[in-house]
Amino acid sequence: MRSRYNDPTFDIAAQPLPRFGGATFALRFRIMRLLWTICWTLFAAWTPSPLSPWRGWLLRRFGARIHSTAIVRSSARIWWPGNLAMGKHASMGPGVICYNVAEITIEDFAIVSQRAHLCTGTHDVDDEGFPLKSRPITIHSNAWIAAEAFVGPGVxxxxGAVLGARGVAAGKLEPWTIYVGNPAKPVRTRKRSAAAAQ
Incomplete structure (x- = not known):
């Protein structure tokens, strides 16, 4: 198939220029995010597992609402702490990508395993300006997002729900149900522990 740019009748000078919008976020916020990235890299990204309380303290200095017992591994990548809330004993594993342009809430005892991707941002593909759109993610108590799974905007x-390894969730996951695959489909219910049932 011949490209239109090789067509001698095609006049590139007569074509409309592509729309390039301005920055999505204000300059002040971009500077704050740069400061956050530098601080995490210098003071947290290299720290060993037992220093989770220190990492939680640093996250709280940038606006995160994290319980003192929550665990964030040093290799996790959090876009903006001010959009992160974690409950008691909640856990964010090694290599997790937390792209939280909107709020991400991880409730008590919920686990996000290694290299999972929590993504609150997408783009409007029907708008030629391709603007950023975002919706929050909520992971309720006792849920488990397994290794390398993807949780999309608004999920x-x-x-107690489980999203299996490398599963892709684009919609609501029902309580105490195990999901696998892309897109994630329910495969069975999950047994509740005695503590969770109380």
Whole structure:
């Protein structure tokens, strides 16, 4: 198929220029994010596992609402701490990508395993300006996002739900249900522990 740019009748000078919008975020916020990235790199990204309380303290200095017992591994990448909330004993594993342009809430005892991707941002593909759109993610208590799974914008993971390894969630995951695959499909219910049932 011949490219239109090789067509002698095609006049590139007569074509409309592509729309390039300005920065999505204000300069002040971009500077704050740069400061956050530098601080995490210098003071947290290299720290060993037992220093999780220190990493939580640093995250709270940038606006995160993290319980003192929550765990964030040093290799996790958090876009902006001010959009992160973690409950008691919640856990964010090694290599997790937390792209939280909108709020991400990880409730008590919920686990996000290694290299999972929590993504609150997308783009409007029907707008030629391709603007950023975002919706929050909520992971309710006792839920588990397994290794390398993807949780998309607006997803609510019900209490005790499981998203299996490399699963892709684009919609609501019902409580105490195990999901696998891309797109994630329910495969069975999950047994509740005695503590969770109380």
């Amino acid at each position: 609510v993971v019900g209490e």
